[in-house]
Amino acid sequence: MSIEANKEIVRRYFEEAVDQGRVDILEELFTPDCIIHRPEAQEPLKGLEGIRGVITGVADKYSDFKTTIYDLIGEGDHVVARLSHRAVQRGEWKSRIGRHSVDGKRVNWQAIAIFQIKDGKISEEWVCRDELGMLIQLGVIQIDG
Numbered sequence: 001m002s003i004e005a006n007k008e009i010v011r012r013y014f015e016e017a018v019d020q021g022r023v024d025i026l027e028e029l030f031t032p033d034c035i036i037h038r039p040e041a042q043e044p045l046k047g048l049e050g051i052r053g054v055i056t057g058v059a060d061k062y063s064d065f066k067t068t069i070y071d072l073i074g075e076g077d078h079v080v081a082r083l084s085h086r087a088v089q090r091g092e093w094k095s096r097i098g099r100h101s102v103d104g105k106r107v108n109w110q111a112i113a114i115f116q117i118k119d120g121k122i123s124e125e126w127v128c129r130d131e132l133g134m135l136i137q138l139g140v141i142q143i144d145g
Helices: 003-018 023-029 047-061 131-137
Strands: 030-037 062-075 078-089 092-095 098-101 106-118 121-129
Touching (some): 003 023, 003 047, 003 062, 003 078, 003 106, 023 030, 023 047, 047 062, 106 131
Antiparallel strands (some): 062 078, 078 106
């Protein structure tokens, strides 16, 4: 597949699956044995059930969720996305430092996601996001000064 076709797969993932919560298209976008590396998961998530959990988790944890893609950079079978998400939190948020009551608070964060594409589908994803910035915005961590 071309680099542009690989970028389009990633774009569809964010626009249709993540932002719209469309779990019905995950089989089109991901290999059955995909591996998802996320900061909040202690172990990589595996398979379509793993990515389905990510998408349903977005809908459970956030309302008014919107992704803005700034860059999609392709090289070989990899696509790197530089993006931001904005949303309103629902209920409790589990970060790497604990659980936080943040219901109704608006938050936005920057992220980098790296995708490996195999046979026209995402086979692996690595996510890095600005959790410290999220914790500060949500009032979990206070900055003196």
